[in-house]
Amino acid sequence: MTPGPGKTATPTRPGTRSESLLAWFRTNRRPLPWRVRPDPYRIWVAEVLLQQTRVAQAVPYYERFVARFPDLRALAGAPRSEVLRAWQGAGYYDRARRLHEAARCVARDRGGRIPGTVEELEQLPGVGRYIARAVASLAYGVPAVALEANGLRVAARWTREEADPRTARARARLEAALARELPPSSPGPFNEAIMELGETICLPEAPRCPACPVSFGCRAYRELDDPASVPRRPAGRHRPHLRAAVVALTERGRWLVQRRPPGGLLGDLWEFPGGRIEPGEAPAHAARRELREETGGTVRRLAPAGVVRHGYSHFTVELHVFRGISGSRRPVTGRTRRWATPDELRRLPLPRATEKIVDRLNAPDRPSPGSGSRRGRTTVSRRPASRRRPGRALRRGTAPSGGRSRARR
Ligand code: SF4
Structure with a gap:
C-alpha cells in the first residue's frame, strides 16, 4: 500500500486492524448508559432509539424509558399510550410502537426471552437487518457484523468502497470484508468499536485521521488526498433550491x-x-x-x-x-x-x-x-x-x- 501524497507510512503497527481497533476501544469507550448494565432488552431499546437519534440526544430518552420500563415484561404489559408518553420527545414514534409490539410478541410467544439469533430477531416487528445483528452480537456474542451509518462510513473508508454503501450490494461487500476480520471472541465490542470510531474520529466531513488508531489499515487515508471523499455522495443527493x-x-x-x-x-x-x-x-x-x-x-x-x-x-x-x-x-x-x-x-x-x-x-x-x-x-x-x-x-x-x-x- 502506498501512502497518499504528503503522508508518511505509520511507523508502528501494533497488530491487525481489529486488534488495534479493540485496543483503542478499551481505553476510549464512552460510558454510555446502555453500556453500564447491558442486557438484551436494554441493548435492543438503545439500538432502536439510536436508529434516528444521535447519541447525546438519545441518552436522556433512553434513561427515562428504561426507568419507566426496566425490563421486557414491564414494556410488554404497559398500555400503548404509556409507551408513547415515555417515548415523548424522541420522535419517530413508530419506533416505539414497533418495539412495544415486538415486546408483546416476545412475552407472549417466547416466555419473555429475547431471541438470540439474527434470523429469529428479524422475525420480530420493527427489527431489521442492522438491529438484529447488533442485538445478536452485542447481547449474545453472535459473530455477525452490524453496520449502521457510522459503521458503513468507516468500513467504506477502510476498503475504499466506490459505491454508495447504503446500496444492498455495497453493504454486502462491506459486511463480507469486515466479517473476515471479525474477532470470534468479541464480535460485539468490534461492532461497537467501529460505531464509536465513526462517531468520534472518522467523522463524515472531517475525519480526524492523525488521531485514528487504524489509519495504517485505511485505504482512503493511505491512498487519497481527501479520505472524506469516501463514501462518495450519492449522485442524486437532494439540495434545496432557492x-x-x-x-x-x-x-x-x-x-x-x-x-x-x-x-x-x-x-x-x-x-x-x-x-x-x-x-x-x-x-x-x-x-x-x-x-x-x-x-x-x-x-x-x-x-x-x-x-x-x-x-x-x-x-x-x-x-x-x-x-x-x-x-x-x-x-x-x-x-x-x-x-x-x-x-x-x-x-x-x-x-x-x-x-x-x-x-x-x-x-x-x-x-x-x-x-x-x-x-x-x-x-x-x-x-x-x-x-x-x-x-x-x-x-x-x-x-x-x-x-x-x-x-x-
Ligand atoms: S484513517 Fe481517517 S478515514 Fe480512515 S478510518 Fe481512520 S479516521 Fe477514518
Whole structure:
C-alpha cells in the first residue's frame, strides 16, 4: 500500500486492524448508559432509539424509558399510550410502537426471552437487518457484523468502497470484508468499536485521521488526498433550491451595498440588497418588496439584468438580478449599509455569488427586457483577476452568497 501524497507510512503497527481497533476501544469507550448494565432488552431499546437519534440526544430518552420500563415484561404489559408518553420527545414514534409490539410478541410467544439469533430477531416487528445483528452480537456474542451509518462510513473508508454503501450490494461487500476480520471472541465490542470510531474520529466531513488508531489499515487515508471523499455522495443527493431577487441600486454613480451580520454564513461580506422570492411571486415584485423591507428605500426604473446561479454545500440558488435607480424614498444607510463607488466596491470583500452578479452587471450589452441602451449605466469595477480572492465562506469550505440575511443566500 502506498501512502497518499504528503503522508508518511505509520511507523508502528501494533497488530491487525481489529486488534488495534479493540485496543483503542478499551481505553476510549464512552460510558454510555446502555453500556453500564447491558442486557438484551436494554441493548435492543438503545439500538432502536439510536436508529434516528444521535447519541447525546438519545441518552436522556433512553434513561427515562428504561426507568419507566426496566425490563421486557414491564414494556410488554404497559398500555400503548404509556409507551408513547415515555417515548415523548424522541420522535419517530413508530419506533416505539414497533418495539412495544415486538415486546408483546416476545412475552407472549417466547416466555419473555429475547431471541438470540439474527434470523429469529428479524422475525420480530420493527427489527431489521442492522438491529438484529447488533442485538445478536452485542447481547449474545453472535459473530455477525452490524453496520449502521457510522459503521458503513468507516468500513467504506477502510476498503475504499466506490459505491454508495447504503446500496444492498455495497453493504454486502462491506459486511463480507469486515466479517473476515471479525474477532470470534468479541464480535460485539468490534461492532461497537467501529460505531464509536465513526462517531468520534472518522467523522463524515472531517475525519480526524492523525488521531485514528487504524489509519495504517485505511485505504482512503493511505491512498487519497481527501479520505472524506469516501463514501462518495450519492449522485442524486437532494439540495434545496432557492430563488431570490437582488437589486443593484444606483444613485449618482454609486451602488448600494450592505454587510452581512458577523458570525453567520458569509459573515461580514458585502452584497447587494435582496431576498427570497416567495412562492407565486414575480421576481420584479420580490425585488421591490425586499428592497423596501430591507432598506426602507424604493426603486424606479427597475430593469432585469439576468439570472445568476450558484451552488452552496447544502443548497443551490438562482439570483434574479435587477438594475434600479433609487426612488423617492431613499434607503437607510449606516455602518452596515452604504453607497459605494465602483472603486470602493472593488475593495470590499464580496461573496462569490455577488462577484458573479458584478460580472453579470458588467457584461457588455447583455440587454434585458426594457433595459434599453447601456448609456448612463454605472459600471462596477471588478477586482483584477490576479487580486481576486475567494469569498471567506468559500475559503472555509462553505458556499458563498449574495444577498439579504433573510434568504441566507
Ligand atoms: S484513517 Fe481517517 S478515514 Fe480512515 S478510518 Fe481512520 S479516521 Fe477514518
